Amino acid sequence: MKDADTKSFKRRKNMIRIDMEKCIGCMKCVSVCPFTVLGEKDGRPQLREGKACLKCMHCGAACPQNAVSFDEEDSVLPQPLPVLSEEFPQQLEQHILMRRSYRHFKPEPPERETIRHALELASWAPSAKNQHPAKWIVIDSKEVIEKMMQYILKYVRESGTSPEIATEYEEGNNVVMGTAPMLILCYARNNAINSPADTAIAMTTAELILQARGIGTCWSGYLTRLCNSIPQIRELLPQLPDNNSFYGAFMVGYPQNEEYLHIPQRLKREDIQWV
Ligand SMILES: Cc1cc2nc3c(=O)[nH]c(=O)nc-3n(C[C@H](O)[C@H](O)[C@H](O)COP(=O)(O)O)c2cc1C
Structure with a gap:
């Protein structure tokens, strides 16, 4: 031709x-x-x-x-379009109702390949003008996770920021990373059209996939903010390019001693005005 x-x-x-x-x-x-x-x-x-x-x-x-x-x-993947079963809509709803934030984990981190696959699938999430600014740092080194927590405790004690992090920790409750053997950090360039939304959608997509595979996750707003604020944590991790920030973080691991038998009530339901 x-x-x-x-x-x-x-x-x-x-x-x-x-x-x-x-x-x-x-x-x-x-x-x-x-x-x-x-x-x-x-x-x-x-x-x-x-x-x-x-x-x-x-x-x-x-x-x-x-x-x-x-x-x-x-321009397209080679495989044919998937055919979803008739039960799929109901199963998806059930999966959404059953997703929980897990904070208690087994010590072994999940396999890297399972995580990589979920993060790759998150590339099919929608993003503003198809920019897909979300990028990931996955930490499964116990040593690095422990060091990060030590820097966090030092920082919150010295700065007076979020004092509940230290007081809860002293009571044996880590509100920043639970007992997670793995952390997933999501970062993006600040000048993308909508980095906060794009990263949140990519993370939400990844979370649903991970939980479908039995891997527990919990968003950590604390960890996101602290990774941006504490220079020593930045130094422990691969350097972010200029003008990039962390937009989200997950605690990740196989749940341990944390099983939910019911769907929790939501006190705030949909608030919709039909016009
Ligand atoms: C943006 C965001 C930040 C969050 N930050 C934290 C956090 O720092 N620590 C924590 O233990 N849970 C955190 N969570 C989890 C919420 O507390 C949890 O989603 C909520 O209590 C409802 O529980 P469920 O997810 O099991 O339905 C966060 C959730 C979101 C969406």
């Missing part, structure tokens, strides 16, 4: 391309493009100049001919 003859889009870095030998002119790619980067000309999809592509690959995902590539690579 020759580009010029087949009217394929010119090869440029960072762009989609439609194989006009495969294209049947159904325009499905045009109709799903979120920013009208693809338009129709003479019954064929055409890349419109001056439009910014989100690289969401919706064009490829909607194409019945598999005619869309991105920088010479496939």
Whole structure:
């Protein structure tokens, strides 16, 4: 196939391309493009100049001919679309009701491959303009976790910040990291369109996947803030690029001595105004 003859889009870095030998002119790619980067000309999809592509690959995902590539690579995964069982909606609801924040864990950290897989799946979460700014640091070194906690205790005692962290710790309750053998930190660049939302959605996605695999998690707002505030913790960890911050953190591990027999009542339910 020759580009010029087949009217394929010119090869440029960072762009989609439609194989006009495969294209049947159904325009499905045009109709799903979120920013009208693809338009129709003479019954064929055409890349419109001056439009910014989100690289969401919706064009490829909607194409019945598999005619869309991105920088010479496939724009879609090779596997067929999953078929969900009829029970799936109910099971998803049940999973959401059964998700809990776990703070008591077995000493052995979960396998890295299980964690890597969950964090990779979180890349399919939505993000503002498809930027996906969330990045991860996973800590499963007992020594590093213990050092982090020592720095945290020193910091809160000296600065008077969140004094309950130290008083609870003295009573044997670690409100920052529970008894977690693993911590997952989520960081992002501060100048992404919506780093707080994007990281929270990626983390929520990862949490649901991890808990579906029997791995307990608990968000740690304390740990997030303290990782940003305590320079010695930053020095223990891989250096974040300039203008990046921690946006979220999880305690992670297989739950121990923590089993829930009921779904907790929510005192605050949905607050919806229908117009
Ligand atoms: C953003 C965020 C920060 C949180 N920070 C902490 C924390 O620092 N320590 C902690 O023990 N739990 C923390 N939690 C867990 C909440 O306390 C927990 O979600 C809530 O009590 C409801 O329990 P459930 O998740 O089991 O339904 C946090 C949750 C969120 C969403």
